[in-house]
Structure formats: structure tokens, C-alpha cells
Amino acid sequence: MYSEKVMDHFSNPRNMGEIENPSGVGTVGNAKCGDIMRMYLDVDENGVIRDVKFKTFGCGAAVATSSMATELVKGKTVEEALQVTNKAVMEALDGLPPVKVHCSLLAEEAIHAALWDYAKKQGITIEGLQEPVNDIGEK
Amino acid sequence: MDHKIYLDNAATTRVREEVLSEMLPFFREVYANPSAIYGFAGEAKKAVGIARERAAALIGAKPNEIYFTAGGSESDNWAIRGTIEAYADKGKHIITSKIEHHAVLHTCEYLERQGCEVTYLDVDGEGRISLEALEKAIRPDTVLVSVMTANNEIGTLEPLGRIGEITHERGVLFHTDAVQAYGHMPLDVEKMHIDLLSASGHKLNGPKGAGILYCRENLRLRPLIHGGAQERGRRAGTLNVPGIVGFGKAAALTGETLEERMRREAELRDYLIDRVLAEIPYTRLNGPRQERLSNNAHFCFRFIEGESLLILLDQRGICASSGSACTSGALDPSHVLLAIGLPHETAHGSLRLTLSEETTREELDYVVESLKEIVKRLRDMSPLYEDFARSQ
Numbered sequence: 001m002y003s004e005k006v007m008d009h010f011s012n013p014r015n016m017g018e019i020e021n022p023s024g025v026g027t028v029g030n031a032k033c034g035d036i037m038r039m040y041l042d043v044d045e046n047g048v049i050r051d052v053k054f055k056t057f058g059c060g061a062a063v064a065t066s067s068m069a070t071e072l073v074k075g076k077t078v079e080e081a082l083q084v085t086n087k088a089v090m091e092a093l094d095g096l097p098p099v100k101v102h103c104s105l106l107a108e109e110a111i112h113a114a115l116w117d118y119a120k121k122q123g124i125t126i127e128g129l130q131e132p133v134n135d136i137g138e139k
Numbered sequence: 140m141d142h143k144i145y146l147d148n149a150a151t152t153r154v155r156e157e158v159l160s161e162m163l164p165f166f167r168e169v170y171a172n173p174s175a176i177y178g179f180a181g182e183a184k185k186a187v188g189i190a191r192e193r194a195a196a197l198i199g200a201k202p203n204e205i206y207f208t209a210g211g212s213e214s215d216n217w218a219i220r221g222t223i224e225a226y227a228d229k230g231k232h233i234i235t236s237k238i239e240h241h242a243v244l245h246t247c248e249y250l251e252r253q254g255c256e257v258t259y260l261d262v263d264g265e266g267r268i269s270l271e272a273l274e275k276a277i278r279p280d281t282v283l284v285s286v287m288t289a290n291n292e293i294g295t296l297e298p299l300g301r302i303g304e305i306t307h308e309r310g311v312l313f314h315t316d317a318v319q320a321y322g323h324m325p326l327d328v329e330k331m332h333i334d335l336l337s338a339s340g341h342k343l344n345g346p347k348g349a350g351i352l353y354c355r356e357n358l359r360l361r362p363l364i365h366g367g368a369q370e371r372g373r374r375a376g377t378l379n380v381p382g383i384v385g386f387g388k389a390a391a392l393t394g395e396t397l398e399e400r401m402r403r404e405a406e407l408r409d410y411l412i413d414r415v416l417a418e419i420p421y422t423r424l425n426g427p428r429q430e431r432l433s434n435n436a437h438f439c440f441r442f443i444e445g446e447s448l449l450i451l452l453d454q455r456g457i458c459a460s461s462g463s464a465c466t467s468g469a470l471d472p473s474h475v476l477l478a479i480g481l482p483h484e485t486a487h488g489s490l491r492l493t494l495s496e497e498t499t500r501e502e503l504d505y506v507v508e509s510l511k512e513i514v515k516r517l518r519d520m521s522p523l524y525e526d527f528a529r530s531q
Contacts, residue, residue, distance in 0.1 A: 010450065016520055027522060031484030034444055034472065038522040055522040057484075059446035063520065 026113020230280025
């Protein structure tokens, strides 16, 4: 049911973990639907994402899309990271089964939520970034 | 472990060698249509008769009360629709439970759209219906009560004998979906006052595509499949002779081994449950500790999701199943787990392990060790666990 790339990212997730004192952190999804993603960003003074980590509660596709999303934004500027869409995540994973497309949307939203938190902490506005809709908030 | 560990026997089982060898001649040698007149057909007809006797013997029924079907879903559909249509003069009310298999639930929902009324009984935290609630739900226009013998997910045994007494007293028909229980526990349609019972061959080491509906003598039952006059005019279609022969042989073998098999499986089941609950924290057993199918263990591991668990088990050669939403493509987790009152996030982390007579203690040891590592790994990855750990 899953592509080899999805299975690879599920079995060997990249950038899984936490970042102490992150520049931004965002959590999206809810346990009711069975998917929660949390992204941590470490952004340097030039606005470049130096490090990124994730934690995910969810299915194989949820873990794989989180993992791929971190790969896609790492080393990018926050503006560039904002351009990483769910489509890009799916393409990088060689596709997802139709019922799992929402996982890639959640991954995109998780990045946005972390960027939103970063922007808020910095007191800056990132062009084109909207307040995340699916953020269940930090507990 | 270099071999596959199959712990999904509630999904389907391996056909026994003796079953297969008894089926094989009916493909190329005795291939006649048993409904034909010539002598060649007689052998096939005789074999079907033996299978019918064997299928009936396992539940204390008469052979002429057994109808061969294509499996459990057909039997469930037929039992409910066939009686509701036949007893339309009495009423159009059905009572069932919230934890039935979809073959029952979706048939009831279909009939609701046709104007029937259905009461879906709640279950308690272990998955049992309340007998009081059942009594209260019975109305003058109630035609049928359909409650499963044993739940296919969490293994709970329903109080069948008591349900039978109540329905018998109140003059209501009693159907039970025994797909998980037939051949896995003693059943007696007389003692338990069961009027209709569904069973499927592939759950008892028989072939797929072969099932039965037991229907008590002299009951009215409308056909579901219209056509030829097979099965005494009630179920059309050329008899699946190899499948029927296989069903009969599986039923016979399962009857011979029942007691010893149940004892051995229950012992291994309890060993598995004890180890998992003792060695993996934040884990719960679903369904009762004892009043459950002898081969069923069903857990919820908090803070993790079932599909991830299944994939990682699969990577270690372990075949299991889950009631998580992601395994079905739906957003909601299993209706059974929600009905026993589990919150969504707990229900998502479910795991069903169902044993067979081939299961060994060594296999279960390997499964427990694998589970310990996998659950820890997924929890380390889980934001829910992170939040929980911080709050401690």
C-alpha cells in the first residue's frame, strides 16, 4: 500500500526528536482523528532553519510525511520553508494512498504552525503565513 | 525468528491438511452437480449430506436445519432480512447490539431505510449487553433479536443462554452471529434457545467461501438468493461441493479437538495477556479477563497508533490486526472500542492478537519482546507521550 520511500521514512524517520528551547514549535491535528504532529524549529539569526525535529502520533503515512517535511525545510530560510507544500511532500515520497493525503496536509500545517510560533516569538511577520487552523496548542 | 508468526486467526485461519485432502476429489473426480439425477451426482450429494450432518452436530442441530451459504456475511444478511420479511405480519422491530459485525449492523441500517425500526443495545465496559436493557427493549412488534456469540474484535462472550431464555419466553426470534465462536466454544442451539445461527468455514481451519445458516425447523425464512430449488428451495445456487465438504470436515475435526484446544489456547492467551500487562506500562486489556474467546487477546497501548504498530510488527514477521481508523481508511476508530467507552486516542492504539492451535509459547515470547521495543519506539516518537511524561 505504501511506496518504498514512505516505508523508508517510516522505518528510519529523519530528524525525529525534540529541540530544547526551540525558535518555534507547532502542534497540529488531534487525537480523535488519530494524527498529531509536532514540529520544532531552530532558526539562526539570518532566518535560516538550522535544525528541525518532529514528533508524531499517527499512522505510517503520518510519520513518513513528518519526516520528509523536516528534510524539505532543513537548511532553508523561513520564507522558503513556507513554500513547502503538501504536494511537494507527497511527491518526494513517491505518492501516498488517497486516504492518506490528509497526512501530507497535516505535515504542511505543522511547518506553518512552527513558523507561526517563531514569527510570534520574534515579533515579525512572515509574508503569506496565516495563522494555523489545526493547532491544538501547547499543553 | 525466521518464520512468519501468524496471530490473526480471527481474520482467517489456515486450512487443515485433512480438510484440504477431503476437498480435493470434489474438484476433478466427483465434480458432478449434486442436484443432477445420474448416479455420478449421487456421490457428491452424499458428501454434502455428510457435511450437513457434521455441521449440525457441532451445535446440537438437526441436519435439515443447516443451510449452506457463501460465508458468514451472507448468513447474517439472510438471517435478518429473511426473518424480517417473513414475519412482516408480526412487526418490523429488530433488537441488536452496538458491537455487532458490520454484516449485521449494515443489514440493520439497510432495513431501517426500508422502514424497519432497530434498537441498538449499549454494552458495558467489557462489551456485554445488559439483559435488563434487552428485556425492556422487546416490544409486541419485535420480530428478531440478533446478538453475536462472541465479539470479533475484543473476544467478549455474550450471555447467550440468558438471551435465549428471554427471547424464548417473550416469543421473539433469536439470531446469533457465531462466526468467531462456532468451533471455538461449545454451543447448543437447543439449550441456548437459538433460532438462527451464522458460521463461516474459514474461521475454523476450513475453506473460504463456505458458511452455514442454521435455521430452526418450521420457522419462516424468505430466501435472500433467488433462483434454483437448492437447499430445499431456500437458497439458490449450485452447491459449492468442495467448500461444503471442507466445511463439514473442519467442523468434525474442530468438534473432536474442541476441549483440548480451548484449554491450550486459553493457557497461552493468559500467558500472553499477563506478560503484556506486566511488562508494557500504560496498556489495557479490552474485553473481560476470562469470559472471552480462548484464542483472543486485545490491547490498547496508550499514546501510540495502531497502524504504525502493525507495520513494525510486520517487519518482524508478526501478522496482527488493529481497530485503528487508519487500518480501515476511516477517520473513526473501531465502533466496538468506542462502544465500550474508550476515548478516541486510546482506541487508535489497539492491537488484536488471535491464536491458533499452532501457536507456541516461544512465538508469544518473541511477540512480547518485539512489542516492548516497538511500543517504546513509537512512544518516544509520540507528542502525546511527551506531554504525558512532562505532566508526571
